[in-house]
Amino acid sequence: MKKLQKVTLTINDREVTAKEGMTILEAARDAGIYIPTLCYHEKLAPYGACRICTVELSRNGRSRLVTSCVYTVENGLIVKTESPKVIKVRKLLLELMLASSPAKAIQDLARQYGIEKRRFEADKTNCILCGLCVRYCSEIKQANAIGFVGRGTERRVVFHPEIASTVCASCRECFSLCPTGKLPSETDGVCFDDLTLDDFLKTQQSPA
Amino acid sequence: MTKNLSNVNQIIAKYQGDQSALIQMLLEIQRENRWLPKPVLARLSQKLGIPISQIYHIATFYKAFSLIPQGRHTVSVCLGTACHVRGAPRLLDRVTDTLKLNPGETSVDYKFTLKTVNCLGCCALGPVMVVDGEYYGKPSAKEIEKVIANCD
Amino acid sequence: MRLKSPADLQEKRQQIISLRDSSRHCVTICSGTACHAYASEKTALAFVEEIKSSGLKDNVDIRRTGCHGFCERGPIVVIFPEEICYLGVKPEDVSEIVSTTLMGKGLVDRLLYKDSNGEKVVHEGDIPFYKNQTRIVFGNNRLIDPKNIDDYIALGGYDALTKALFEMSPDDVMEMVKRANLRGRGGGGFPAGMKWETTRNAPGKTKYVIVNADEGDPGAYMDRSLLEGNPHSVLEGLIIGAYAIGSHKGYVYVRQEYPLAIENLSIALNQAGEYGLLGKNILGSRFNFDVTVHRGAGAFVSGESSALMNAIEGKVGEPRPKYTRTAVSGIGDKPSNLNNVETWANVPLIISRGADWFASIGTEGSKGTKIFSPDRWTVGRVHT
Structure with missing residues (x-):
């Protein structure tokens, strides 16, 4: 097996050694450096949905914001995890998520980053589309009982009763992963009380 | 089935x-x-x-797919930017009045489905209405009625 | 009839040209989507009927061509060899055109373009819309029937491919495109040659080349017109690029809102295959290359490179979260070179006329020409 090269980068002015192929998030965690996440799970392929793990990279006087859970480490990277640009982005992201869910995990982060304004209208979905449930059911359980439907602002998570009715009652492992608590609180374990695929399709029929 | x-x-x-x-x-x-x-x-x-x-x-x-039955005839109105500035919203109003359907809806007899689309690439004709693959540029109210009436 | 060598292609071209008399009248009717929506097909049929009933069937050719670009004034009819351009031609105008212009030597004034001084313009090239344009990529649209490969061949089509396959190495082709400084015409403006090189040098034997015809910007229909009107120009460029990169499989991702482009492209692929210009052992060069058309299903976001490749894999057409270049890891994680329709169409011109010629057009940082789609409210993209 090919031996993985070492990669050296700087995170928050600290030199960090990582293995080739690691992401910035993994390298930071390994080094005990905190980067907040909501959609990350060490057993699942990184997804980049919540963007809370955004960090700032600088090189040659120019900087850019990247999603640390999907950005592979490179030699010489200079990373800032709490720069003013990063904090500004995180605050906006959290403010947007609060419009979808009042969940404790989001409230805690909001408090941490000093969010006071709530400028966005609540959408009452109680879902931030982190995809943990969908991805866990697909990648780990390989059951695919729950999935995404729709696109953009119409995207929702629904159970598929054809599968869910046979596997969910004895599993429910996604319940503890859900950052908003939607899964444990709004489902009978086979489908959401108010959102089946047919419910979703009815919403698509309404005029724009 | x-x-x-x-x-x-x-x-x-x-x-x-x-x-x-x-x-x-x-x-x-x-x-x-x-x-x-x-x-x-x-x-x-x-x-x-x-x-x-x-x-x-x-x-x-994808917009092309429907999980609910659609009408025998599909009427699409382009709401892309170029058609929009050429009066697509008014065209859409005329079409919804004629069909008595809102965008996304199918008539109860499954004869018509009305859709909106974004840019068909014939902007010089805009605003554009497409009925069963036939394109109509700047159709008048009369032309809309005639085309719809001719659908069996 | 399969062409097994460059000599066969030359012979075929001579054969096509010998059966054509360029001194005869040829009535061309624009049959792009926009003119088609103006019922150009009814106009075309009216010409067929009128020419037949006037006894001119053996003296006048009729050709339905690709988009001329002046969509606002369609249906556009251009009569060769004089290049008399009539605009907004309806079926009821046809008998007057036949008797006045084809049988007589007159003009039907009311159908000519009138400039801002009321002066009439007879020839298409003199119309202000066209006058200041150098239509190197788009210009052949008006001369060819996109459903007939012979028209493309008659104009020199596939000579660039022959030159690339038989007189140049893949490296030579790569270097020429790099020297020409062809930049992506899809909006990104990334140097095409550089992207090709990245794909070629990426590890792995299997590589893909892709045409991005998912043009979704409202008001932009350059790619639609080019793919509908001259699909072989895009295909020829794609095969040349595949040769340079070392790819034997290509994809064309076309949005399903462009049914005529899909139709004409499919016909072009079949005809190219029949002639041995696509498939195994192209023109006897031992280079194999095959193309699959993938239709979109109505999602603007699928025009982004990684999203498009996801869609080709049969997955949801969403961008990939990872920061990897698709030139290195694309379809099925294999190196995949994606370029826009117009980018590919420039390639045969560069090979035929050379990098220096191409670089002599355009600005310091941006070589070559750019197709625009203007209408009364101008929309389009400008290379700076």
Whole structure:
């Protein structure tokens, strides 16, 4: 097996050694450096949905914001995890998520980053589309009982009763992963009380 | 329904059961049936070895697909930027008045479905209405009525 | 009839040209989507009927061509060899055109373009819309029937491919495109040659080349017109690129809102295959290359490179979260070179006329020409 090269980068002015192929998030965690996440799970392929793990990279006087859970480490990277640009982005992201869910995990982060304004209208979905449930059911359980439907602002998570009715009652492992608590609180374990695929399709029929 | 399912087998065979051709298969099923019936999707899932959740994700992601039956005649009004500045909203109003349908709706007799689309690439004709693949640029109220009335 | 060598292609071209008399009248009717929406097909049929009933069938050719670009004034009819351009031609105008212009030597004034001074303009090239344009990529649209490969061959089509396959190495082709400084015409403006090189040098034997015809910007229909009107120009460029990169499989991702482009492209692929210009052992060069058309299903976001490749894999057409270049890891994680329709169409011109010629057009940082889609409210993209 090919031996993985070492990669050296700087995170928050600290030199960090990582293995080739690691992401910035993994390298930071390994080094005990905190980067907040909501959609990350060490057993699942990184997804980049919540963007809370955004960090700032600088090189040659120019900087850019990247999603640390999907950005592979490179030699010489200079990373800032709490720069003013990063904090500004995180605050906006959290403010947007609060419009979808009042969940404790989001409230805690909001408090941490000093969010006071709530400028966005609540959408009452109680879902931030982190995809943990969908991805866990697909990648780990390989059951695919729950999935995404729709696109953009119409995207929702629904159970598929054809599968869910046979596997969910004895599993429910996604319940503890859900950052908003939607899964444990709004489902009978086979489908959401108010959102089946047919419910979703009815919403698509309404005029724009 | 048996006809639908045997058509599906033919379509799958046409693409040699290649999973990567799923979207192409769905396009053909949509064109033949005017929607994607659930038993047909279940058959696709089974034959191609693709989870039904993935098929529903694709079917609800793309505008070309419908999971509910659509009308025999599809009337589309382009709301792309160029058509918009050329008066597409007013055209849409005239079309909704004529059909007595809102965008996304299908008439109860399954004769018409009204859709909006974004940019068909013939902006110089805008605003554009398409009925069953025939393009009409800047149609007058009278022309709209005539075209709709001619649909059987 | 399969062409097995460059000599066969030359012979075929001579054969096509010998059966054509360029001194005869040829009535061309634009049959792009926009003119088609103006019922150009009814106009075309009216010409067929009128020419037949006037006894001119053996003296006048009729050709339905690709988009001329002046969509606002369609249906556009251009009569060769004089290049008399009539605009907004309806079926009821046809008998007057036949008797006045084809049988007589007159003009039907009311159908000519009138400039801002009321002066009439007879020739298409003199119309202000066209006058200041150098239509190197788009210009052949008006001369060819996109459903007939012979028209493309008659104009020199596939000579660039022959030159690339038989007189140049893949490296030579790569270097020429790099020297020409062809930049992506899809909006990104990334140097095409550089992207080709990245794909070629990426590890792995299997590589793909892709045409991005998912043009979704409202008001932009350059790619639609080019793919409908001259699909072989895009295909020829794609095969040349595949040769340079070392790819034997290509995809054309076309949005399903462009049914005529899909139709004409499919016909072009079949005809190219029949002639041995596509498939195994192209023109006897031992280079194999095959193309699959993938239709979109109505999602603007699927025009982004990684999203498009996801869609080709049969997955949801969403961008990939990872920061990897698709030139290195694309379809099925294999190196995949994606370029826009117009980018590919420039390639045969560069090979035929050379990098220096191409670089002599355009600005310091941006070589070559750019197709625009203007209408009364101008929309389009400008290369700076």
